[in-house]
Amino acid sequence: xxxxxxxxxxxxxxxxxxxAKGTLEIELIDANEVKKSLFDASLTAATNKEGITxxxxxxxxxxxxxxDGAEAKTQEKKLQLISADFQRLIKQLTQIxxxxxxxxxxxxxxxxxxxxxTGVVDGxxxxxxxxxxxxxxxxxxxxxxxxxxxxxxxxxxxxxEPIRFKLIRQAADKAFPTVPGSYLDEQPFIELxxxxxxxxxxxxxxxxxxxxxDSDAPxxxxxxxxxxxxxxxxxxTSEANPFA
Amino acid sequence: MLDFLSKITVDDTxxxxxxxxxxxxxxxxxxxxxxxxxRDGSLYPSQELIAKFSLEYSAKDTEVxxxxxxxxDTDLFPKFGTPQRxxxxxxxxxxxxxxxxxxxxxxxxxxxxxxxxxxxxxVATQGSKTFGADSLIPLLEEVYGLKFYKPATxxxxxxxxxxxxxxxxxxxxxxxxxxxxSVAHVPKKVSRxxxxxxxxxxxxxxxxxxxxxxxxKPDTAENDADxxxxxxxxxxxxxx
Numbered sequence: 001x002x003x004x005x006x007x008x009x010x011x012x013x014x015x016x017x018x019x020a021k022g023t024l025e026i027e028l029i030d031a032n033e034v035k036k037s038l039f040d041a042s043l044t045a046a047t048n049k050e051g052i053t054x055x056x057x058x059x060x061x062x063x064x065x066x067x068d069g070a071e072a073k074t075q076e077k078k079l080q081l082i083s084a085d086f087q088r089l090i091k092q093l094t095q096i097x098x099x100x101x102x103x104x105x106x107x108x109x110x111x112x113x114x115x116x117x118t119g120v121v122d123g124x125x126x127x128x129x130x131x132x133x134x135x136x137x138x139x140x141x142x143x144x145x146x147x148x149x150x151x152x153x154x155x156x157x158x159x160x161e162p163i164r165f166k167l168i169r170q171a172a173d174k175a176f177p178t179v180p181g182s183y184l185d186e187q188p189f190i191e192l193x194x195x196x197x198x199x200x201x202x203x204x205x206x207x208x209x210x211x212x213x214d215s216d217a218p219x220x221x222x223x224x225x226x227x228x229x230x231x232x233x234x235x236x237t238s239e240a241n242p243f244a
Numbered sequence: 245m246l247d248f249l250s251k252i253t254v255d256d257t258x259x260x261x262x263x264x265x266x267x268x269x270x271x272x273x274x275x276x277x278x279x280x281x282x283r284d285g286s287l288y289p290s291q292e293l294i295a296k297f298s299l300e301y302s303a304k305d306t307e308v309x310x311x312x313x314x315x316x317d318t319d320l321f322p323k324f325g326t327p328q329r330x331x332x333x334x335x336x337x338x339x340x341x342x343x344x345x346x347x348x349x350x351x352x353x354x355x356x357x358x359x360x361x362x363x364x365x366x367v368a369t370q371g372s373k374t375f376g377a378d379s380l381i382p383l384l385e386e387v388y389g390l391k392f393y394k395p396a397t398x399x400x401x402x403x404x405x406x407x408x409x410x411x412x413x414x415x416x417x418x419x420x421x422x423x424x425x426s427v428a429h430v431p432k433k434v435s436r437x438x439x440x441x442x443x444x445x446x447x448x449x450x451x452x453x454x455x456x457x458x459x460x461k462p463d464t465a466e467n468d469a470d471x472x473x474x475x476x477x478x479x480x481x482x483x484x
Binding site: 098101 | 323429445449
């Protein structure tokens with residue numbers, strides 16, 4: 001089974017790490033497969049199954065830049081945009097961890113866990129410093145490092161049990177599997193396989209179906225105006241083609 | 245895994261015959277950690293249960309809200325590993341969504357009726373019927389073979405059975421503690437809307453489950469003859 005756009009059943013989180021560029025990576029694997037070492041995989045190169053793993057990247061949110069010719073965004077607007085990006089990141093990671101951990105033990109959004117070392121302690125300091133590159137980077141590092149910490153220290157990597165994981169198309173013109181980023185409370189993207197299919201809440205929303213976000217099929221250009229709900233936060237890297 | 249259930253000892257001295265409180269008033273309060281369910285679906289917790297799980301209703305808008313219960317069919321909840329189907333029950337804050345038992349009440353709004361904001365009923369005597377009638381009785385009948393009396397109607401014959409059962413909360417006898425989960429996705433039936441009747445899940449944290457087990461068993465053929473005269477007399481006195 002290859003991990004792709006759709007509702008992937010019986011997968012596991014095989015690895016969670018912060019890569020050399022400081023970006024959080026989560027590797028999914030087909031729970032029925034055993035990942036071989038690179039050397040072992042070389043000995044069966046001709047018959048290795050492709051797509052049994054999928055690497056998901058959770059990028060550092062970018063401070064919105066003014067485009068040439070476009071109306072300059074206000075400070076307030078930029079703060080709103082960066083806040084929305086971080087909220088999406090925190091909700092995505094919290095939803096993953098919440099399959100096994102309580103809210104109290106996750107706590108990615110507390111002031112101690114999120115804003116440590118940034119100099120941001122309240123609203124005024126957020127407005128003053130919230131768009132600084134170093135602050136954005138530190139905030140991101142705090143969140144992802146805590147996520148890696150709580151998942152690994154609680155024995156959740158690799159996943160102790162199989163999960164159901166929804167990946168959607170990144171955009172109409174980008175058939176990359178990506179993690180949903182909107183309405184996650186109402187439309188979760190992950191749950192344990194111990195929840196029977198009949199009770200599953202991991203489903204494609206009406207919007208996602210209408211926009212074709214449930215499919216990796218080539219889409220007509222006239223749909224390129226539609227946007228995915230998680231643009232810019234994740235990027236697919238297939239193990240079969242790491243340079244994709 | 246639950247072979248211990250054969251060793252469960254419940255208070256078998258409870259009279260197997262339905263009781264009447266005299267006249268038309270139901271005797272609603274069971275003993276021990278128990279819930280009494282009548283054939284009309286009304287449910288009454290014991291005083292011990294009320295105290296142990298803070299089931300009593302508080303004044304409106306108070307910070308201390310108390311607890312109700314989730315009720316679960318283990319057939320819908322594979323995470324609770326059991327070799328035989330059971331009904332399990334878990335205390336949950338009344339402020340949580342989709343609380344099955346003792347979750348909600350009405351409040352006094354007219355000063356002439358009492359202190360505004362006070363609950364209109366005590367959890368001990370509220371006797372809500374909806375969940376009991378619609379969900380719990382069918383579940384108990386299916387899982388434990390309980391038989392509730394049903395009077396004859398125009399279309400259906402009379403069904404012999406009990407006017408009520410007492411249901412005990414049973415912890416793990418190996419530990420005297422309930423079975424606990426840090427995180428559990430509890431199955432819930434959708435009660436409204438286009439998906440009514442389907443089963444969804446709701447996430448709960450730090451949940452503890454007890455087995456909800458009948459303290460009295462369905463009347464058997466061996467004791468039917470002894471109880472028949474008394475049951476017939478008492479049925480006429482019990483108000484549904």
